[in-house]
Amino acid sequence: MEWIFANAENIWRLTRDHFALSLPPIVLGLVFSLPLGWLAHRYRWSRGALLTVSGLLYTIPSLPLFVILPVLIGTKILDPINVVIALTLYAVALLLRTVTEAFDSVSPEVRQSSLAVGFSPLQRVTRVELPLALPIVVAGLRVVSASTVSLVSVGSLIGVSSLGDLFTSGFQRDFPTEIMVGIGGTILIAGLLDLLIVLGGRWCTPWMRPARS
Amino acid sequence: MITFDSVTKSFTDGTTAVESLSLEISSRTTTVIVGSSGCGKTTILRMINRMVDATSGTIRIDDEDISTLNPVALRRRIGYVMQNSGLLPHRTVLDNVATVPLLNGDTKKVARQRARELLDTVGLDQALALRYPSQLSGGQQQRVGVARGLAANPNILLMDEPFGAVDPLVRTELQNELQRIQRDLAKTIVFVTHDIEEAFQLGDQVVILREGGHIAQSGSPADIMSAPADDFVASFIGADRAKRTLHTRVLNGRTVVLDEHGTPAGLLKEVPSGGMDLR
Amino acid sequence: MITFDSVTKSFTDGTTAVESLSLEISSRTTTVIVGSSGCGKTTILRMINRMVDATSGTIRIDDEDISTLNPVALRRRIGYVMQNSGLLPHRTVLDNVATVPLLNGDTKKVARQRARELLDTVGLDQALALRYPSQLSGGQQQRVGVARGLAANPNILLMDEPFGAVDPLVRTELQNELQRIQRDLAKTIVFVTHDIEEAFQLGDQVVILREGGHIAQSGSPADIMSAPADDFVASFIGADRAKRTLHTRVLNGRTVVLDEHGTPAGLLKEVPSGGMDLR
Amino acid sequence: MYSLDAAGSLMNYLWDSILWIFTPAHLSGPTGVWARLGEHLFYSGLSVLCAAVIATPLGLFIGHTGRGRALVIWLTGALRALPTLGLVTLLALLLGLGLLAPLLALTVLAIPPLLAGAYAGVESVDPAASGAARAVGMTEWQILTRVEVPLALPLLVGGFRSAFLQVVATATVAAFVPLGGLGRFIFDGLPVRDYPQMLAGAILVIVLALVSDAVFALIQRIVTPRGVRVARSGQDHAEILR
Amino acid sequence: GSIDPLASGGSSDAPSDTIVVGSAGFAESEIIAEIYAQALEAQGVTVSKQLNIGQRDVYLAALQDGSIDLIPEYSGNLLQYYAADSTARSSDEVFDALSSALPDGFRVLERAAAEDKDSYNVTAEFAEKHTLNTLSDLANLDETFVVAGNPELAERPYGPRGLTDVYGVKANLMTFSPINDSGGPLTVSALIDGTVQVADIFSTTPAIAENKFVTLADPKNLILPQNVLPLINSDSASDLVVKTLNNVSAQLTTEDLIDLNARNQGDEKAAPAALAQDWLTEKGLLSS
């Protein structure tokens, strides 16, 4: 406890860094996987390729990816951007399948009826399919958010500081409290993001709110 | 008037759903297309608003070949009502009905005003206007579907088994309601069903299809009942079955009409004195 | 005989589905319980095999209070057929039908033999025996459902809207088939539907329910048709409606029976000469 | 420019690491590729098994009774947010060196997908089927074992599939506390920036993941009840028709 | 350092008159880095920190690509990194050799008296049982034994290979167990419970004394002298910076390190920043 108060400033800084590292991959993951997921949903030829590649991406262990990225894209090795890019890749890999399934789940009846009513092709995607896919996308985004927040801490092993610093430092100093604080902070961030996603999702899908009567 | 001229539709997988169909659908009447599952009813209906494009042959609306028209624009001037209503689940009742006027360029205000009027037309309480489709009963949803179909004030209304999924009581109610609306509005309605009772009740003209969109018989209900063109039609309308073979019996002082199973079909109003041949 | 004695069922959420119901269901006849959606039909049926336990009151089968019986054992001696057949999708048709004899301790061989006989009883081709339910049409699935209901050779067969999901033609076929089977087997059938036509066709006894499982009228179909107990019943059976008010007209040389909309109901066999009061 | 360079250097690195893997000195011996692969499989399998012992019965119970649904959602969410690195270091401090700490951490990781698979599997069974089973007189246990579990198997195995995949990929992080397995190559290579060795570790993990994924996909196909498979292909067909 | 992942270059893009201080991934390096940073700040130099980077290969690459400008180093290991075959052995030789071995753009400033080097330790019982005093005695062991150390020790010249080459330890009896805590608690407990018999622990680790471990002597200087010194990017080495850091080095002793480490790892768990501040205050280096 004492330790926590004495180091509050440091913990707060790491928490902020952790949050700042978690948010971009989640947002970017969503931004990239929506169009890709639609593509995979719409065109059979692209589905196999996209889903296979994303499945492959997801199996890459995080640590080597963090390390090899700067070599590949020419960023500096301590640049947090490496972690952001790597986690964005994972986010896309995870979300792509969900987004595809979300678009798949839009009922054929609604598709037919939007066609019959005279929506243009673009209007059908943006005004009908996308909103109706949202609830499933949101569910997928929650998983992505939790796993991203958890993975950010691995960045500490390559010098990108986050709450993960507390894990390595606590480990080297035989100091479980420090690690527990790190875990607690991570869960807090995950919880906060989850809440934001759930609320955002609810706000975007007013028709899902009322219980069926 | 809608005219089919030797229209054939083959799907890419080789199924020929409709083969060389020629048919005239008169304006301002209700034409019911009836046939069993898979005989091509939906395909015929969808060719009218180009959700499905004919493989060969010509379809004309008031002498205008529809293949020359822009499909999206065409659909916006033809009403379409389908089974399970096909309402957009993420929009309120009002916005569902207002969809087509909005697409046609009306302002939000005008579109909503129109939508409110239509709720009255189809007999829906205004209190339901801001609900979502999932908050309505099946029958209410179908009414909204009809309101949406009428929203663009189309001359033509296509209805694909619109009452197929609601329970019989509600179904009867909706059928009566449709007849009332049609008396007022006199649209060109093309109505698809596989229920011959429904076809007889609603159709000014009934078209009985067999497999592949071939017409087995078309005509007024009474004509078809009294003179089925062939065995297929007779069996389809049940004329050869116990249910259609009626007799009467007096019970509790009233004349009950019974079929051969003894199932009562109704009460006879007047004892026919020989009857009058209308021909 | 099945007896309901002041039976009430309230669910934990406060809904009272059935209130103080007293009813006698005679053995070896078909009793049809009919009423609109949510009026408690399924609840009544399920109380008979204790899938739902009554909150108060007594239900007796042949004077035995079923609350004293083991529910699982009770269910094994009562057949149950439901809408959408409720077949086990991972078992073949034969194994679905054989399920109950197996549960009752028959050997696999005996159970399958019995199942094969039952396929004949319900008019199913033996060639279908090794298919899975998903490979059958809706009508065939319902036949399998009936066969399974009969598999334990039960005295009682409960049927919950068994033909509600199949299309009208097949439905008629299944109704006729059920009547044929019942002529042979004479089970105590309790049949639930919301279709009054079906009720009139199948029921020796028809029980018309209103909300909350209250009985509006019960009796034979012809009795109910000729003397509805009250306005609710009259309106429910459509006696006050244009559809039930029939008249005849001669067309193409045949006497067609028409309702007030002009919709044909059938052909009259003999011109009634005053008719005969059966009372 | 970058992309060309990047593609080129990636190819070089990949080639180097493949050479690294197939260097005889790296292949055999107690710290060789084969041994590490074996260890990796062993740890992954063991922790998924441990997780299954906890999660599967729980998931089946909740799916069958419908009780505790909120618990599952909460639990899977919370467990997913637990950072494996934090967990593994904490457990290593509390439990000391050895297999136990990483094994526990990986078990925790594997629980959410297994729980979700078992629960969703049973939940997805058509209530008409289980209701009918009750109506013909099956006991609750018979309903669970003869109807719900067989029908839930594809999703149940799906849970194993994603749990195993996740554990295989994450077992590398667990190598941070002394543990064998393919993570060794990554952690041994990291401090000295031995790219070929690190990438070799990564490649081996990916290959292992892909192979096991394929195996699970196969199992999933095999356990899908035939009647259900037939229905599915029928649906697919209907979908094509739309 | 503070992180803005969307800024293209991260903290390394700080203005060029800012000195980015880095540290290796273990506590002592972090403490010394804090000392450097706070001493510089006290002299009005703008400083930002990027601590806990990892191992040498990583932070040297970071120094190379400009992510950091300054980092505490250890003379011998740094020399071996750039000139593995160097024959320098004494502290002075190492320092001289190091100054010339460094790549362009890097320089080292004055070394401190403080030294912290890898050391091979065994438990008192094990030492007694096998009469072990020096690393040469390990060659006489005729049973298998396990050496523990950070993973990279396996690749270092003074690692197991060095033991064999220099002291003739039998390679077939020796296995290496990588433990990722830089001679920390797990290594210590592994040594105590007999999971390993020999452990590489930094010589300034308080646990050596606490557990009465026997540090095996290194008569042949397998492990080079390891004086603490600042490694700096030449462009950042302004006179003020050099003077400030040299002042720090002049006062830093091995005892100081042991003391600081004890406060960091012992019950107090004092944070590196606080320890640095205490030390600088005590030595009067905070008054500008």
Ligand SMILES: Nc1ncnc2c1ncn2[C@@H]1O[C@H](COP(=O)(O)OP(=O)(O)OP(=O)(O)O)[C@@H](O)[C@H]1O
């Ligand atoms: N997109 C399609 N691709 C291939 N075949 C199709 C397609 N749509 C319909 N068909 C086939 O065309 C035939 C007619 O189909 P249609 O949907 O018009 O029948 P329907 O009379 O409306 O049947 P239902 O009463 O079941 O709605 C069927 O054999 C059907 O399988």
Ligand SMILES: Nc1ncnc2c1ncn2[C@@H]1O[C@H](COP(=O)(O)OP(=O)(O)OP(=O)(O)O)[C@@H](O)[C@H]1O
């Ligand atoms: N398990 C339950 N918990 C709470 N309420 C229930 C439950 N089952 C049924 N009800 C309610 O009890 C009433 C009667 O339901 P029941 O299913 O018996 O009606 P039904 O006549 O079979 O209707 P339907 O024709 O729609 O099948 C309804 O209001 C229903 O919502």
Ligand SMILES: [Mg+2]
């Ligand atoms: Mg159709």
Ligand SMILES: [Mg+2]
């Ligand atoms: Mg019911």
